[in-house]
Amino acid sequence: MVRLKDIALACGVSAATVSRALNGRTDSGNKTAAEICRTAKEMGYFPNAAARTLKTSRSNNIGILYEDRMDHEYFSALLNELRQCFEEGGYDLTLIRRSAHSEEGTYLERASRRSLDGVAVIQADFNSADVMRLAASSIPTVILDHAYEGSDCVMCDNQAGMEEILRAVYEAGHRKIAFIRGERGTVTRERTNGFYKGCAELGIRAPGAYMVDGHFHDPAACAEAIFHLLALEEPPTCVLCPDDFSCVGAMADLEEKGVNVPGDISLVGYDGIRLARMVKPPLATYRQDIARMAREAADLLLEAIEDPEGHTPRQITVGGVFLRGGTLSAPKHP
Amino acid sequence: MVRLKDIALACGVSAATVSRALNGRTDSGNKTAAEICRTAKEMGYFPNAAARTLKTSRSNNIGILYEDRMDHEYFSALLNELRQCFEEGGYDLTLIRRSAHSEEGTYLERASRRSLDGVAVIQADFNSADVMRLAASSIPTVILDHAYEGSDCVMCDNQAGMEEILRAVYEAGHRKIAFIRGERGTVTRERTNGFYKGCAELGIRAPGAYMVDGHFHDPAACAEAIFHLLALEEPPTCVLCPDDFSCVGAMADLEEKGVNVPGDISLVGYDGIRLARMVKPPLATYRQDIARMAREAADLLLEAIEDPEGHTPRQITVGGVFLRGGTLSAPKHP
DNA sequence: AATGAAATTGCAAACGATTGCAGTTTTTCA
DNA sequence: TGAAAAACTGCAATCGTTTGCAATTTCATT
Numbered sequence: 001m002v003r004l005k006d007i008a009l010a011c012g013v014s015a016a017t018v019s020r021a022l023n024g025r026t027d028s029g030n031k032t033a034a035e036i037c038r039t040a041k042e043m044g045y046f047p048n049a050a051a052r053t054l055k056t057s058r059s060n061n062i063g064i065l066y067e068d069r070m071d072h073e074y075f076s077a078l079l080n081e082l083r084q085c086f087e088e089g090g091y092d093l094t095l096i097r098r099s100a101h102s103e104e105g106t107y108l109e110r111a112s113r114r115s116l117d118g119v120a121v122i123q124a125d126f127n128s129a130d131v132m133r134l135a136a137s138s139i140p141t142v143i144l145d146h147a148y149e150g151s152d153c154v155m156c157d158n159q160a161g162m163e164e165i166l167r168a169v170y171e172a173g174h175r176k177i178a179f180i181r182g183e184r185g186t187v188t189r190e191r192t193n194g195f196y197k198g199c200a201e202l203g204i205r206a207p208g209a210y211m212v213d214g215h216f217h218d219p220a221a222c223a224e225a226i227f228h229l230l231a232l233e234e235p236p237t238c239v240l241c242p243d244d245f246s247c248v249g250a251m252a253d254l255e256e257k258g259v260n261v262p263g264d265i266s267l268v269g270y271d272g273i274r275l276a277r278m279v280k281p282p283l284a285t286y287r288q289d290i291a292r293m294a295r296e297a298a299d300l301l302l303e304a305i306e307d308p309e310g311h312t313p314r315q316i317t318v319g320g321v322f323l324r325g326g327t328l329s330a331p332k333h334p
Numbered sequence: 335m336v337r338l339k340d341i342a343l344a345c346g347v348s349a350a351t352v353s354r355a356l357n358g359r360t361d362s363g364n365k366t367a368a369e370i371c372r373t374a375k376e377m378g379y380f381p382n383a384a385a386r387t388l389k390t391s392r393s394n395n396i397g398i399l400y401e402d403r404m405d406h407e408y409f410s411a412l413l414n415e416l417r418q419c420f421e422e423g424g425y426d427l428t429l430i431r432r433s434a435h436s437e438e439g440t441y442l443e444r445a446s447r448r449s450l451d452g453v454a455v456i457q458a459d460f461n462s463a464d465v466m467r468l469a470a471s472s473i474p475t476v477i478l479d480h481a482y483e484g485s486d487c488v489m490c491d492n493q494a495g496m497e498e499i500l501r502a503v504y505e506a507g508h509r510k511i512a513f514i515r516g517e518r519g520t521v522t523r524e525r526t527n528g529f530y531k532g533c534a535e536l537g538i539r540a541p542g543a544y545m546v547d548g549h550f551h552d553p554a555a556c557a558e559a560i561f562h563l564l565a566l567e568e569p570p571t572c573v574l575c576p577d578d579f580s581c582v583g584a585m586a587d588l589e590e591k592g593v594n595v596p597g598d599i600s601l602v603g604y605d606g607i608r609l610a611r612m613v614k615p616p617l618a619t620y621r622q623d624i625a626r627m628a629r630e631a632a633d634l635l636l637e638a639i640e641d642p643e644g645h646t647p648r649q650i651t652v653g654g655v656f657l658r659g660g661t662l663s664a665p666k667h668p
Numbered sequence: 669a670a671t672g673a674a675a676t677t678g679c680a681a682a683c684g685a686t687t688g689c690a691g692t693t694t695t696t697c698a
Numbered sequence: 699t700g701a702a703a704a705a706c707t708g709c710a711a712t713c714g715t716t717t718g719c720a721a722t723t724t725c726a727t728t
Contacts, residue, residue: 003715015714029677050385051716053715055682055714071608092448095427113382219612256614279586337683349708350709353686361707
């Protein structure tokens with residue numbers, strides 16, 4: 001490995017001068033600086049990250065907190081976009097997660113042990129003290145899809161999304177609309193708010209039986225909930241599912257049992273994953289603007305890193321767009 | 335941050351002793367060692383990764399090479415499994431990729447700059463000199479889904495997979511079988527071999543027109559290829575697609591244009607992603623054993639890291655399993 | 669040419685951990 | 699009890715880079 005010292009030797013200067021030249025500092029003579037840079041390139045020099053980190057306590061490394069399995073397209077896409085944003089800024093991404101079996105090491109510890117410049121929380125158990133400690137620490141942190149008081153957060157506009165879905169469903173002629181929601185949390189809370197607000201605005205009755213607790217990303221649970229709803233005395237004509245994945249899976253179950261979508265029941269998903277638009281009929285759904293969320297999150301985090309004093313935490317919501325689809329049609333018996 | 339020195343001070347010993355005690359070295363007095371460990375825990379000590387890396391040139395960090403978008407379920411799942419394996423071993427994962435716009439920094443450079451202990455190549459342009467240089471370097475590297483002479487590789491058994499698919503298709507009664515293959519590379523080469531080998535064994539004719547060049551993960555291209563095949567004078571009765579994702583998308587296109595699957599044509603996918611089994615009809619496909627691939631890859635890489643001398647590169651293939659599905663039925667006109 | 673200011677440069681001390689070597693203590697055994 | 703062996707500990711150098719300070723050079727100005 002080529003060291004600073006090697007270049008210094010080759011150029012007949014000190015290591016300090018080489019460091020200054022390579023870092024483009026103003027107090028570096030531009031005649032020698034050019035020569036030094038040339039030699040450095042020739043010799044194939046690149047700085048040792050560990051040494052630099054040790055000295056400056058900056059790692060040019062961003063931590064990614066992602067507890068879940070990573071096979072959810074929504075999160076994968078988010079991670080992908082984030083990576084692009086951060087790589088533009090010269091940062092690498094490191095996945096951190098408490099090792100499942102040996103319970104040693106909190107997130108905060110893992111982050112500071114590696115001198116991470118910041119952490120993006122894509123998916124985590126937001127109620128755990130561990131995550132909260134990280135968010136409250138001095139390490140810049142941005143949270144996605146969850147509102148934390150006093151932290152940088154980027155969320156898709158779940159409330160507006162639900163309201164938009166409701167409007168579309170209403171226009172299609174539905175008045176009996178059920179909502180299967182996912183696990184408790186910011187997302188579910190906001191969607192629930194949007195649901196009730198939308199119902200109120202449109203003058204739709206929203207009986208308690210039409211609000212069902214379900215799970216995200218769980219087709220079986222979603223199907224079960226729908227069957228349960230269909231068995232009601234006064235079944236809904238349209239069901240809003242927690243996410244596209246569940247919805248697609250549930251739809252297959254329904255068809256198998258002889259329930260036709262949208263003939264017997266209309267379905268609407270959430271997320272706008274690509275496969276949801278490929279199945280037959282394509283899902284009516286609400287597509288989140290993942291690229292923009294990532295951009296905003298990256299900007300927030302980078303700002304907090306570059307200027308910790310000047311930065312004040314902000315909470316940003318990003319809107320999406322409703323996609324019409326064959327799973328939503330006029331109800332047979334309105 | 336608590337330093338080694340702080341603990342040394344608190345315990346009235348030298349930093350060297352603390353280091354030895356904490357690392358459980360044999361030349362450390364067990365009376366004091368216990369005391370030191372206790373104090374360290376009390377004070378909330380954890381080692382500074384940068385300092386340790388600088389001294390030992392081991393980072394406990396594995397690089398992940400993943401050029402593509404990360405929204406392919408197959409690769410996401412692979413990454414997920416890998417993460418689990420490596421985290422068990424106490425390694426973190428760092429995503430490395432040439433920053434797209436500023437062309438500075440090869441993979442090898444990025445890896446050694448961060449003192450990565452090893453690199454797993456999940457998805458990359460295997461023909462690029464950059465990747466080859468990395469594989470040929472002294473940094474332990476394991477390649478997934480591509481055969482590199484003299485490197486550690488883990489591949490799914492594409493040849494056997496194709497042969498198994500062919501047998502199933504044959505049993506269903508098909509004799510005119512087309513194959514849309516993906517981009518050139520190890521995977522495609524092996525599948526092609528498997529296709530021809532299977533045809534030969536079963537006594538199936540394999541005219542050149544039935545072998546179509548296509549793309550992975552590209553539903554539109556797949557659909558187009560299928561239409562092209564259907565327009566042949568003697569169209570095939572069954573088409574093997576490059577992957578599930580393409581197949582699902584193409585199927586929707588077909589239905590839209592009035593072509594019934596499997597009535598008019600049988601389709602078979604490849605990969606076994608979850609959504610492929612949720613659509614209607616569920617795809618006949620070949621599911622790769624991703625968990626096992628990850629395990630093998632991790633084992634290879636860890637072995638190469640722990641014992642670089644004793645390790646000789648191996649190439650491992652992992653078999654999968656054929657999944658029957660509604661997209662494959664007996665041909666109308668055999 | 670002398671002077672002071674400005675521009676460069678080098679010295680040396682960090683950053684926090686590890687480790688060979690030597691020195692000290694303890695243990696073992698005769 | 700004494701000497702040798704074993705066990706433990708500390709010193710100090712080292713990993714590669716950055717940076718405050720001081721020293722040196724360069725330059726403009728009179």
